[in-house]
Amino acid sequence: MLVDAIRHRLGWWMDNPLLRKELRQRMRSGRTVLALSLYLFIIGAVAFVFMYVNVQGQTLLLQPTRTADLFTFLSYLQLAMISFVTPGIASGVISGERERQTLTVLLTTPLSPASIIFTKFVTSISFLLLLIVMTLPLYSIVFLFGGVVPSQVLAVFGLQIVTLGAIASVSIFWSTWLRRTGWSTVFSYATVGAFFLGLAVAGYLSDNIANHSPDQGVWGMVSGICYSLNPIYMQASLEASLGFASPVFHQSIVSSVFSVVQSHDLSSTESWLSFLYLYLGGSALLLVSCIWRLRPGTFTVLRKRLARWILR
Amino acid sequence: MITTENLCKRYGKTDAVRDLNLDVRAGTVFGFVGENGAGKTTTLSILATLMLPTSGRAFVGAAEVTTDPAAVRRMIGYMPDVFGVYDDLSVREYLAFYGTAYGVTAALIEQRTKELLNMVSLEEKADDYVNALSRGMQQRLGLARCLMHDPPVLILDEPASGLDPRSRIEMREIIKGLRQRGKTVLISSHILPELADMCDEIGVIKRGALVACASVEVVTARANGHRQICVEVLAGGLAMADTLARHHFVSEVLTCDETRVDLLFAGTERDQAELILDLAAAGYQLKTFREVGGNLEDLFLHLTSEEQAAEQTASALAGSAAGQMA
Known part of the structure; x- marks a missing residue:
């Protein structure tokens, strides 16, 4: 019975009309083709220049450690792309429907608010996932020269997908709760900025206070929490634990990130659990609040159904 | 088929809908008339499950909008306005x-499309993009969209x-x-005249309350025999x-003051x-x-709420008599 229910659900998702419509519309847009081409071109050019500078035109000079550097560099570029592009795509998914005056009609169909929100979530991240998948052949250059194995690439991609999902959830949250896409976009970028830059600054300040305060333990813990909730540091933590810390990044921002990871032991289980709790749990909570907000009485109906089911 | 029982919707201190009792029989076309802000869209939104009522109940068929919105x-x-x-x-x-x-099968979708x-005369536009259609075509397409799952009830807000x-x-x-399709x-x-042509029954909503409800025959028969006259005196x-x-x-005397009287006149020229x-002989x-070309809904309102109008006129006359005595 459970298997049938799951099969039915999966079948519905495969045949989800909103998902098909959204994907069809997105892929028909000329901007999509342009964005995909531009992104591939930029990543390709960056990869080429990075390699060229490192080997001075002599491919045989490329060493496995250098390809690990290239991978680290590309992965940070991709994280930056995720943090910039995701709010732009996801912050208008519901408010845009409201502004185009298509939401009212959508809400009178039997599509549940949950299915609408999850479909919007999936379609928001699908474009970014496509970008990530498209760059895999570029990443495979690093496999050619050794130094990185596919499981390491997948681990970093996994972390980026969790981050992507969280940013999409935050953007959908603002898009559902605020009426205007303009405001939703501003708040989405502000939230992402707070997590990426705000937490880094807060961590840095806490570190400085800890160095001059008798209460070092508390401030050290605060800075550790700030860093462990920041995807930039957690990606460095993951890459450091995979053995990617490299001499090429000495004197750079990335090397300072890696040194913070080591000094705060961000590879610890506690750091990873707090990161995953916040990003996965927080995303789920935000999406549930969107479902509640999208159509009034959704949970009233569910509560009544549950009560009826219990009484039966 | 559509029923509301003491339906109320309140926004803060404003009553958008007040104790609305509506009964639309199956197979009829019911016209819901009222000026802008009278509460039409709010009522229709509640019936379309887009909004929860503050109190009261609303049914479509046997399903209540708040407890069984999916049905x-x-x-x-x-179709929203x-x-x-x-x-x-x-x-x-x-x-x-x-x-x-709506879960319609692919074969049925093709047939219904x-x-x-x-039906809406858009067969030649089937492969055009919807955003390229004119406003009128989009409205007709909207109506076709409402019928894709062949629902027994249509709720059309100022189509x-x-x-x-x-x-x-x-x-x-x-x-x-x-209507022919049942x-x-x-x-x-x-x-109102726009609706009178296609409706079986008409209800007038004013400031959130249903103030009149009658069949179209009654409305037109009562309205046709009357003309609204304005008499101005020095x-x-x-x-x-x-x-x-x-x-x-x-x-009926509709309104009156010291220099103007509006009335409904049922006689010939x-x-x-x-x-x-x-009037001239009486010294006026x-x-x-x-x-005056008073609109049909005003006329209908006055005709269907005679008691209210009579009370207003009586109080105005009583007020003037008291003033003269003083």
């Missing part, structure tokens, strides 16, 4: 999207708003066709209103001429005596 949604086709369309979708894909959302596009005269006539003809239609408008309008109220062919002579210094 209500399957039974209704809702203003709605948008998706970019980069063809007319065919647009209808297919909504058909699939053909039928409905034919002809913003359309040019030709598109309005086309839309009216399509809605008349829906659909129950609840249609709102702020223009002075003594209130006393003249008293005289007019007792006149044989004056069915000859009777009208006699009335002018009578007439400035104008003219027929």
Whole structure:
């Protein structure tokens, strides 16, 4: 019975009309083709220049450690792309429907608010996932020269997908709760900025206070929490634990990130659990609040159904 | 088919809908008339499960909108007064999207798309993008969209708003066709004559309350025999209103003040001429005596709420008498 229910659900998702419509519309847009081409071109050019500078035109000079550097560099570029592009795509998914005056009609169909929100979530991240998948052949250059194995690439991609999902959830949250896409976009970028830059600054300040305060333990813990909730540091933590810390990044921002990871032991289980709790749990909570907000009485109906089911 | 019981919707201190009791029988076209802000859209939104009522209940068929909204949604086709369309979708894909959302099978979607596009005269536009259609075409497509899952009930909120005269006539003809298909239609408008042509029953909503409800035959029969007349005098309008109220062919004094009286006149033009002579003989210094094109809904409102109007006139006359005595 459970298997049938799951099969039915999966079948519905495969045949989800909103998902098909959204994907069809997105892929028909000329901007999509342009964005995909531009992104591939930029990543390709960056990869080429990075390699060229490192080997001075002599491919045989490329060493496995250098390809690990290239991978680290590309992965940070991709994280930056995720943090910039995701709010732009996801912050208008519901408010845009409201502004185009298509939401009212959508809400009178039997599509549940949950299915609408999850479909919007999936379609928001699908474009970014496509970008990530498209760059895999570029990443495979690093496999050619050794130094990185596919499981390491997948681990970093996994972390980026969790981050992507969280940013999409935050953007959908603002898009559902605020009426205007303009405001939703501003708040989405502000939230992402707070997590990426705000937490880094807060961590840095806490570190400085800890160095001059008798209460070092508390401030050290605060800075550790700030860093462990920041995807930039957690990606460095993951890459450091995979053995990617490299001499090429000495004197750079990335090397300072890696040194913070080591000094705060961000590879610890506690750091990873707090990161995953916040990003996965927080995303789920935000999406549930969107479902509640999208159509009034959704949970009233569910509560009544549950009560009826219990009484039966 | 559509019933509301003491339906109320309150926004802060404002009552958008007040104790609304509505009963739309199956297979009828019910016109919901009222000026802008009267509460039409709020009522229709509650029936379309887009809004929860503050109190009271609303049913579509046997399903209550707050406790079984999913069943209500399957039974209704809702067309809001203003709605948008998706970019980069063809007319065919647009209808297919909504058909699939309602769980209509692919074969049936194809068949209904053909039928409905034919019904709304858009068969030649089937492969055009919906955002490239004119406003009138989009409205007709919206109506076709409402019918994709073949619902027994249609809730149409001002379907002809913003359309040019030709598109309005086309839309009216399509809605008349829906009656032939046995659909129950609840249609709102702020223009009564527009509805009178296609509805079986008409309800008038004013400041959130249903103030009148009657069949179209009653409305038109009562309205057709009356003309709204405006009489302006130099002075003594209130006393003249008293005289007019007792006149044989004056069915009702609508409003009155010291210089102007508006009334409903049920007589012929000859009777009208006699009335002018009578007023002049009674010493009233007439400035104008003219027929005014009062809209049908105002007329309908006055005809169907005679008690209220009579009370208002009586109180105005009593007030003037007290003033004269003082």
